[in-house]
Amino acid sequence: MTDHGDLAGRHFLVTGANTGIGKETARGLAQRGARVTLAGRSEEKTRAAIADIAATAPTADLEFLQIDLSDLASVRHAAGEFLSRDEPLDVLVNNAGLAGAKGMTASGFELAFGTNHVGPFLFTKLLLDRLKDGDGARIVNVASDAHYQAKGIDWDAVRAPTSGTAGWHEYAVSKLANVLHAQELARRLAGSNVTTYSLHPGVIASDVWRQVPWPLRGIIKVFMKSTEDGAKTSLYCATSEAAAAESGLYYEKSKPKAPNPVATPELGTELWERTEAWLSEG
DSSP, X not given: OOSSSOOXXXXXXXXXXXXXXXXXXXXHHHTTTOEEEEEESOHHHHHHHHHXXXXXXXXXXXXXXXXXXXXXXXXXXHHHHHHXXXXXXXXXXXXXXXXXXXXXXXXXXXXXXXXXXXXXXHHHHHHHHHHHTSSSEEEEEEOOGGGGGOOXXXXXXXXXXXXXXXXXXXXXXXXXXXXXXXXXHHHHTTTSSEEEEEEEOOSBOSGGGTTSOTTHHHHHHHTSBOHHHHHHHHHHHHHOTGGGGOOSEEEETTEEOOOOTTOOHHHHHHHHHHHHHHHHTO
16 A cells, blocks of 8 residues: 555445544545445434545445444444455554543443443454455554553543543543554564554544533634544555554654553553453453
């Protein structure tokens, strides 16, 4: 794959693709000839996004996959549905997420952690063999520079309701988990044909902020960049020829950057093992 080349014959799956950065990532891929599966919670909104993308890329090959990453039963069903289609998968973009929300998921995790880490972790795990079947497959985790604010992971707190006023601390922890997940995947997939990436898309006026109360949501969006700008680093990690030789790195503005120092192999291994254990519980 090249930075600006033809992606015909390549299949990309983008979560949270009905709006914001995910939608613009899907659009950028479709305009370069890729087959794109847009995964989202709302069929109505995702099909509207598909229609909008098709208007700018008339020959685009687009399909819908329903998934709610806060619900592990939905994640398993979505992975099963995709695998049943017996299609190749070249790149998985774990883009979907939320910020500023409070509560717990139906599966018993703090809301941001469960939606932003546990759901994508399981989805990636279930699709990994299909990715391994591909030629130079990639896994791209859309994280955030908010992960620098996390001092580590409180294992009790991620199994309890959100404690912060607006969930900012919990969001930072979930984004640290995205970075750690990509790093640990890279170590475990060393020598395979699958490379991994995490990234900061920029501070983007996307639907990730949908749970932040109004008028604060409107105020903070004034100072943010567009979703088109936000998709640039995702597209770089998903398609760049230069990045093909790299794995497990964290990116900002399409360039590698040192992540939070607490993102160590030891913490990555512990997060992986704990997440696997939680998933085995049901």
